[in-house]
Amino acid sequence: MSAVWKHFKVSEKEAKTAVCRHCSAELSRGGASAKTYSTSSLIYHLKSRHPEHHAEYEKDTAAAAATAAVKRKIAPPSPRTPTPSVADFLEKAKKFTNHSAKAKGITKRIMEFFALDDQPFSVVEDVGFRRLIDHIEPRYTMPSRRYFSDVCLPEMYNVVSSHVHELLATDIAALSFTIDIWSSDVSPTSMLSLTAQWIDTDFKLQKIVLHSQEFRGSHTAIAISEAFANMFDTWRIDRSKVHAVVSDNARNMAKAMEDSDLKGIRCMAHTIQLAVNEGLLSQRSIADVVAIGRKIVGHFKHSPLAYARLQSIQEQFGTPQKRFQQDITKEISSSDASVADVIPLLAALKRLLNKEAETDHGVKTTKSALLEAVSTRFSQADSEPLYCIATVLDPRYKDHYLDVGKKLRTREMIQAELDLGKPLSDGDGQVMHSAGDENSAESKRARTTDEPRTVSLSDMFDEILQENYPFARQRTSSTTQQLDGYLSEVPISRSNNPLEFWRINQGRFPDLAQMARRYLSAPCTSTDSERLFSAASHVIDEKRNRLSCEKAEKLLFIKKNLPLFLKK
Structure with a gap:
C-alpha cells in the first residue's frame, strides 16, 4: 500500500474520490474504476499544498523501498519520482506574463543586444530572430519594436545615466573633455559629442561618454558654447574641476572655448596632419606618391582575400609580416596618450627630421619642408604651461625635454601650485620663453651628424634622455623635498605606465601624485570623440536612417557606457 494513504482517506460518499487528512480537500483518484485509479494527483496535492507532509511521504516511501530491498537482498531503488500531472504540463506550456521576472530579464538582454551590437529594432520582426527566441524560451512573448524603442530604450538609458551620475560624484581631482561635431552621410543629422576622462583615486584612467546630442542650425562659436553650458548643467559638473577641453583646430571651436572661459587644447593629431599637408602634400610629387600609397593600403584593408595573398607572399620570401598604416598619428592617438606626450x-620628431642619413637622397627638401611646417604649427607648444607641467609630472619624461629656462619656470609653477594647494589659474601660468634657440649648436650638430644606419623616432627619445644637460638643479628654500626627490631619479622606461608609477609612489610624493591626477588626465587628441562618431555611423546607417537623434543619442550613450557597469 502506498505511503500516500497516511495523508489521505477514501471518501465515504464516492470511492473514486480521496479526502486530504490535513485540509479536507476532495481530490479525484484519476479514473472511473479501481483498475484505473492513480495516486499522482494526491502526491501533487501534498507537494504543492503541504510540502512538509510531502517530505514525510518521500521519506516513508524510501524507507519502505529499502526494507523491501533488504528482504529481497537487492540494492534499494531511489525514491520514485511522481508522474507529472496534466497540471504540470499545462504550467510548463503557460506563457510568461509581461511583468514576470523571467520575461523582464529576457527583454532587458534583447535591449542590450540592440545597443551594444548596433542592431535595428526591426530585428524583433525578423523571422529568424523570432524562431531563435521561441526555440530558446517558448514561454516568452516577443514585444513589438515600438515597445523596445519607446519603453525599453528610455528605461535602460535612465539606469545607465544614474550609474554615470554616481561615477561623477566620486572623488575626482580634475575632468578633461574631448568635443567634436559629426554629420551623417545618410540623413540630415549633425551631432555634438562630449566625452570625459579623469584619473581615479587608484590611478586608473576612467572614460565616459556624456553627450552625443543633436546639433541643429549653424555651428557658430556661440551655439557651441551654449551647448557646452547645457551639457555641464545636465551632468552637474563643477566648472572648477574642468581641467582642459580638446577639440580640432576649427576657429569656431577655439572661440567657443574662449567664450566659455575654458582651457582649450588643439588636437595634436589634427595639427600634425595640417603640418604634413603643408610640408609634404604641398609638393605635387609627394602628394601623388602618398595618394597612390593610400589607395594601395585601402585596397588591402578592404579586401581580406588580397591581404591573405600578401601574407602568403611575405611568408614565401621569408619577410616579416607587417600591417599597413595609412597615416602617421598612431602613437598619439592611442587610448592612453596624454598632453604629457606632446613636448x-x-x-623627438624635430631631431629625427634634423638627422642626415644615407637614405635621405632625394628627400632632403621634403624633410626640411616638413620640419619647418612642424616648427611653425607647434611654435608655442613647449611654452604652454599645461604641456610643460604635464611633461614634468610624467615619470617617463620629467624635465629632460625642456631647455634650461623652461625647466626653471616649470619648477616654479609646480612649486607655486604645491604651495597654494590648488591649480593655478590661466593668469598664473604665463607663456614661457626659451632660454635657448631652435638653431642652437646642439641642433646644428644633430643636423650634420652622419648616421651609419636609418634612425627612428624611438631612437630620438632615447638620445634625448641620455644626454647630459648643462644644468644643475638648484636646491633653494622654496623647493620642496618632494619635487627634488622626484626629479633626481632616473625616468622610467617609455613602455611603462606612468599612472602605475604614481599609484605605487603616491606615498613618497603625495602632493605631486595629486597634481599628476589633474595634469595627466587630459588627452592630446580628440580621438575619443571621433571614435564615438565612428560608432554613430553604425547606429545611424542605411537600415536606421530614419532613427531620431534623441534615440540615436540614447543608443550611443548606452553602447559606450553600459560596458563600464556590466557584471563580468
Whole structure:
C-alpha cells in the first residue's frame, strides 16, 4: 500500500474520490474504476499544498523501498519520482506574463543586444530572430519594436545615466573633455559629442561618454558654447574641476572655448596632419606618391582575400609580416596618450627630421619642408604651461625635454601650485620663453651628424634622455623635498605606465601624485570623440536612417557606457 494513504482517506460518499487528512480537500483518484485509479494527483496535492507532509511521504516511501530491498537482498531503488500531472504540463506550456521576472530579464538582454551590437529594432520582426527566441524560451512573448524603442530604450538609458551620475560624484581631482561635431552621410543629422576622462583615486584612467546630442542650425562659436553650458548643467559638473577641453583646430571651436572661459587644447593629431599637408602634400610629387600609397593600403584593408595573398607572399620570401598604416598619428592617438606626450614627441620628431642619413637622397627638401611646417604649427607648444607641467609630472619624461629656462619656470609653477594647494589659474601660468634657440649648436650638430644606419623616432627619445644637460638643479628654500626627490631619479622606461608609477609612489610624493591626477588626465587628441562618431555611423546607417537623434543619442550613450557597469 502506498505511503500516500497516511495523508489521505477514501471518501465515504464516492470511492473514486480521496479526502486530504490535513485540509479536507476532495481530490479525484484519476479514473472511473479501481483498475484505473492513480495516486499522482494526491502526491501533487501534498507537494504543492503541504510540502512538509510531502517530505514525510518521500521519506516513508524510501524507507519502505529499502526494507523491501533488504528482504529481497537487492540494492534499494531511489525514491520514485511522481508522474507529472496534466497540471504540470499545462504550467510548463503557460506563457510568461509581461511583468514576470523571467520575461523582464529576457527583454532587458534583447535591449542590450540592440545597443551594444548596433542592431535595428526591426530585428524583433525578423523571422529568424523570432524562431531563435521561441526555440530558446517558448514561454516568452516577443514585444513589438515600438515597445523596445519607446519603453525599453528610455528605461535602460535612465539606469545607465544614474550609474554615470554616481561615477561623477566620486572623488575626482580634475575632468578633461574631448568635443567634436559629426554629420551623417545618410540623413540630415549633425551631432555634438562630449566625452570625459579623469584619473581615479587608484590611478586608473576612467572614460565616459556624456553627450552625443543633436546639433541643429549653424555651428557658430556661440551655439557651441551654449551647448557646452547645457551639457555641464545636465551632468552637474563643477566648472572648477574642468581641467582642459580638446577639440580640432576649427576657429569656431577655439572661440567657443574662449567664450566659455575654458582651457582649450588643439588636437595634436589634427595639427600634425595640417603640418604634413603643408610640408609634404604641398609638393605635387609627394602628394601623388602618398595618394597612390593610400589607395594601395585601402585596397588591402578592404579586401581580406588580397591581404591573405600578401601574407602568403611575405611568408614565401621569408619577410616579416607587417600591417599597413595609412597615416602617421598612431602613437598619439592611442587610448592612453596624454598632453604629457606632446613636448617629448615634438622634440623627438624635430631631431629625427634634423638627422642626415644615407637614405635621405632625394628627400632632403621634403624633410626640411616638413620640419619647418612642424616648427611653425607647434611654435608655442613647449611654452604652454599645461604641456610643460604635464611633461614634468610624467615619470617617463620629467624635465629632460625642456631647455634650461623652461625647466626653471616649470619648477616654479609646480612649486607655486604645491604651495597654494590648488591649480593655478590661466593668469598664473604665463607663456614661457626659451632660454635657448631652435638653431642652437646642439641642433646644428644633430643636423650634420652622419648616421651609419636609418634612425627612428624611438631612437630620438632615447638620445634625448641620455644626454647630459648643462644644468644643475638648484636646491633653494622654496623647493620642496618632494619635487627634488622626484626629479633626481632616473625616468622610467617609455613602455611603462606612468599612472602605475604614481599609484605605487603616491606615498613618497603625495602632493605631486595629486597634481599628476589633474595634469595627466587630459588627452592630446580628440580621438575619443571621433571614435564615438565612428560608432554613430553604425547606429545611424542605411537600415536606421530614419532613427531620431534623441534615440540615436540614447543608443550611443548606452553602447559606450553600459560596458563600464556590466557584471563580468
